[in-house]
Amino acid sequence: MAAQPLLEILGLGKRFATRAGRDPSPWVIQDLSFSVRDGEFLTIIGPSGSGKTTLLNMIAQIDTASGGEIRFQSQAAPISDPKSLNPGLSCKIGYVTQEDNLLPWRTTLQNVLFPLVVQGRLNDETRAHAQMLIRAVGLAGFEDHYPHELSGGMRKRASLIRTLVYDPPVILMDEPFGALDAQTRMQLQEDLLRLWNIGRKTIIFVTHDIAEAIALGDRTLVLTRAPARIAGEHTISIPRPREIRGIMTHPAFAELYQRIRAEVQ
Amino acid sequence: MATFEGREDRGAGFLGARLGPALKSYGDQLIVLLVLFAIWQALSMWLGTYWIGSPWGVAKRFTQDVLDGELLRHASLTLTEAIVGFVIGALPAAALPFLLRRQPIITAILDPFMVGGYGAPKLALAPLFILWFGIGIESKVALVAITVFFIVYFSALAGIRALDAKLVQMAQVVGANERDVARHIVFPGAVPYIFTGFRIAMPYSIGGAVIAELISSNRGLGYLIQLSAMNFDTIGVFVALVATALIVFIGNLTVNVVERWLLRWRPPSDVMLQAAT
Numbered sequence: 001m002a003a004q005p006l007l008e009i010l011g012l013g014k015r016f017a018t019r020a021g022r023d024p025s026p027w028v029i030q031d032l033s034f035s036v037r038d039g040e041f042l043t044i045i046g047p048s049g050s051g052k053t054t055l056l057n058m059i060a061q062i063d064t065a066s067g068g069e070i071r072f073q074s075q076a077a078p079i080s081d082p083k084s085l086n087p088g089l090s091c092k093i094g095y096v097t098q099e100d101n102l103l104p105w106r107t108t109l110q111n112v113l114f115p116l117v118v119q120g121r122l123n124d125e126t127r128a129h130a131q132m133l134i135r136a137v138g139l140a141g142f143e144d145h146y147p148h149e150l151s152g153g154m155r156k157r158a159s160l161i162r163t164l165v166y167d168p169p170v171i172l173m174d175e176p177f178g179a180l181d182a183q184t185r186m187q188l189q190e191d192l193l194r195l196w197n198i199g200r201k202t203i204i205f206v207t208h209d210i211a212e213a214i215a216l217g218d219r220t221l222v223l224t225r226a227p228a229r230i231a232g233e234h235t236i237s238i239p240r241p242r243e244i245r246g247i248m249t250h251p252a253f254a255e256l257y258q259r260i261r262a263e264v265q
Numbered sequence: 266m267a268t269f270e271g272r273e274d275r276g277a278g279f280l281g282a283r284l285g286p287a288l289k290s291y292g293d294q295l296i297v298l299l300v301l302f303a304i305w306q307a308l309s310m311w312l313g314t315y316w317i318g319s320p321w322g323v324a325k326r327f328t329q330d331v332l333d334g335e336l337l338r339h340a341s342l343t344l345t346e347a348i349v350g351f352v353i354g355a356l357p358a359a360a361l362p363f364l365l366r367r368q369p370i371i372t373a374i375l376d377p378f379m380v381g382g383y384g385a386p387k388l389a390l391a392p393l394f395i396l397w398f399g400i401g402i403e404s405k406v407a408l409v410a411i412t413v414f415f416i417v418y419f420s421a422l423a424g425i426r427a428l429d430a431k432l433v434q435m436a437q438v439v440g441a442n443e444r445d446v447a448r449h450i451v452f453p454g455a456v457p458y459i460f461t462g463f464r465i466a467m468p469y470s471i472g473g474a475v476i477a478e479l480i481s482s483n484r485g486l487g488y489l490i491q492l493s494a495m496n497f498d499t500i501g502v503f504v505a506l507v508a509t510a511l512i513v514f515i516g517n518l519t520v521n522v523v524e525r526w527l528l529r530w531r532p533p534s535d536v537m538l539q540a541a542t
Binding site for chain 1: 529
């Protein structure tokens with residue numbers, strides 16, 4: 001393990017621009033600090049409106065910060081000026097957003113290959129890798145379907161592997177399974193853990209579901225209501241590989257669940 | 266998605282002509298056609314064929330004019346004017362909002378002039394264009410081009426403005442530069458809007474050419490209408506009108522086919538089911 005954490009959030013703050021004639025808008029996030037180790041699966045949980053998406057947007061560099069610092073591989077990221085933002089920080093930070101954001105005019109395969117196309121990395125090897133991912137998440141046979149011809153769960157899978165296909169060392173996930181039914185959700189959680197076991201990337205996974213945060217993460221951060229700060233930090237010591245379907249019966253689960261629920265307001 | 270589906274519906278209903286809806290609608294359309302013929306026939310019998318040529322008379326003359334090549338000679342000129350004018354007007358109109366995408370200030374400065382140009386009655390410019398470009402094909406092409414330009418410009422602009430910022434962010438995060446965004450996100454997203462513009466502008470291009478010919482020319486369907494009316498030949502007027510309507514109808518089918526191929530990624534409910542229900 002590297003001596004320095006892969007990603008450090010130092011005193012991060014965010015308030016949105018004020019409109020003329022209004023009171024200054026309140027802080028969404030204030031003085032937030034935490035760090036993420038290389039290869040760690042960090043889950044972040046917080047009540048809705050606690051600035052979870054805003055936090056990920058700042059880490060992904062599609063939104064500016066109003067204060068504080070984000071250090072990636074010990075380098076401070078330029079996050080104060082909208083003009084100097086570097087979305088995805090040179091393809092090193094992948095972002096699976098809440099909505100799938102598939103391009104409706106591209107087929108499943110074309111959507112999955114999209115990052116490789118714009119990065120100029122489309123070749124036989126990366127193409128084969130993409131095909132492997134498509135099979136791994138059960139999208140084989142749907143390569144030539146357009147997004148409107150896919151179910152919600154399939155679209156989620158496609159958007160997930162669109163990020164995995166170019167192999168960014170860090171992946172941010174914003175409630176990626178939020179809008180799905182319980183069965184599909186569990187299936188996708190299992191898929192995700194399986195894929196993570198192959199690649200062991202650094203993942204920051206935001207959710208409002210306590211069970212999901214425990215089942216997936218090595219460590220869970222609990223955020224307060226806005227302005228978001230850390231309300232608690234929990235190491236999830238349930239051994240891997242984990243069985244999502246049986247995880248609730250694990251002895252450590254109930255205790256963690258109670259502790260985290262007490263902190264989430 | 267939902268926003269431009271709603272928008273597109275208006276375009277879809279335009280002229281009503283759609284390929285591929287349930288066969289039932291063809292039957293209904295036939296009934297409407299027969300009713301229209303019946304009204305036409307009744308009017309011509311009531312007011313006399315001197316004022317309103319009978320459908321049968323029009324059909325006979327139409328066939329005769331087609332066979333001796335006269336009608337095709339006039340129609341092909343009108344069609345040429347419409348197509349050349351359409352291309353000259355529509356292509357820059359579709360391209361301009363893309364070029365100005367990163368120039369919101371210039372777009373804002375242009376806006377009142379574009380709105381003015383859009384709202385101004387372009388047909389009133391026909392005499393001016395004839396003065397400037399003569400009674401040949403140039404004045405007709407100019408009128409068609411300027412008519413088509415504003416319609417397509419505003420459609421393309423709407424397409425650019427309806428751009429989903431989240432798709433752009435997604436593309437930037439995975440490494441897309443400004444050119445990739447324009448090519449892979451902005452342009453494909455605007456195509457449905459541009460086509461709505463094409464669909465609306467197409468009949469105007471034929472109409473613009475015919476009206477310019479009406480005012481001053483020595484060939485074309487508009488000239489045929491004018492000539493026939495001056496000779497109190499109502500059948501001749503109707504023949505030219507039927508030919509104009511046919512051209513618009515075929516033009517609309519062509520736009521449909523091209524659009525359906527280009528927009529095959531869209532849910533079919535937009536393209537066909539709406540027309541069928």
